[in-house]
Amino acid sequence: MSKPVLRNPILLSARTSWLAWRNRLLASSRFQRFAARCWLTRPIARSRARGLFDLVAGFVYSQTLAACIATGLLDRLGGGPQTCDALAAQIDLPPEGTLRLLRAAAALQLVERLGDAWVLGSAGAALRGNGGIAEMVAHHGLLYADLADPVALLRRGGGGGALAGYWGYAEAPGAGDAESVAPYSRLMAASQPLVAAQTLDAYRFARHRRMLDIGGGEGGFVASVAARVASLELAVFDLPAVGERARARFVAAGLAGRTTIHPGSFRSDPVPRGYDLITLVRVLHDHDDSVALALLRAIHAALPPGGRLLIAEPMAQTPGAEPAGDAYFGLYLLAMGSGRPRSETEIRAMLRTAGFSRTRLLPTALPITCRVVIADR
């Protein structure tokens, strides 16, 4: 549960005084020098200094990762130890540039030194084990272009840049021919396994007969559910051009007999009926409150009594993963020009407003990638 907002006036006053005193102390250069020298506080001082340095240097780290991905350095090391000179020839960088990149990547645990050679580091290995992260890193070029002047982006209320053009539907619902929906559909399909794994482990899909994945993209999530639950009839409701990508995927996967495509826009077309489970996977946060609430209301009306809605997406104020919500998705969706990350509390309040009776947060193993809320009709 997200942290409740402090309302009690006495507690609010006490906290206000405490925060003012704490911030004066933390801002004191004398205190910072003392804390860094004193053996008792030195570990905390060094950890806080490292955290602040990482915040300041974050973009440099991201671009080091981007260079590792763009050059294929991590893939080359996936095959085992390599010397700097051998890597330089393979990734088409001069040896000096390759060594500079390797040393930076080693500082970020992306690679490690092994004698005269280099191997994958713990972060590099984990990254290669999670499909879609590399695609997200490459995709960030658009996001960083929009964030080149963050104040201008904030001042204009978001949108109007590279990301808004990439997510065409964010500005013109129902828009999108096969060519324009292909990049984002491919990106979502590439990063779907991270989210599907969390969601499938969090909920027992076999308890349902028919499942409709609204905004299901090219069917990555439906394909994951189909592989896990043989008894379920499955469907995707998405923009027509995206639905055709899902149809092609299901035919290729031998799922055509178990799946239905509902082409349309949930902003103008009715939500298909006859499904006892409806899912929204990385969809709700794409839309502003009015569109999101209208969608929840339409889903409530389309579900039969006893039917259930499952929402899976990264959420704001996730304990231990706060930056992924408001810091990452908050700015990302602002740049996209539509939507916002919402806390579990906000989502459950919207669900109650839409008429859902009972809502629950289901635990996921890696809440940083997604959390799951279910709601009963």
Ligand SMILES: CC(C)=CCC/C(C)=C/CC/C(C)=C/C=C/C(C)=C/C=C/C=C(C)/C=C/C=C(C)/C=C/C=C(C)/C=C/CC(C)(C)O
């Ligand atoms: C010594 C050994 C062997 C081990 C002992 C220690 C130990 C147990 C280590 C654990 C190792 C381990 C299990 C590591 C696991 C690492 C994992 C799972 C890492 C996962 C990382 C996930 C990341 C970085 C995900 C990033 C996702 C991003 C950036 C998503 C972006 C999504 C976007 C832009 C979506 C856009 C769609 C829209 C428009 C918002 O709807």
Ligand SMILES: C[S@@+](CC[C@H](N)C(=O)[O-])C[C@H]1O[C@@H](n2cnc3c(N)ncnc32)[C@H](O)[C@@H]1O
């Ligand atoms: C961020 S993607 C998520 C895709 C997929 N659920 C996943 O997690 O990989 C959002 C999806 O919503 C779809 N979408 C956006 N606006 C829509 C609308 N008005 N009606 C139906 N689908 C829509 C997009 O085409 C896209 O497939």
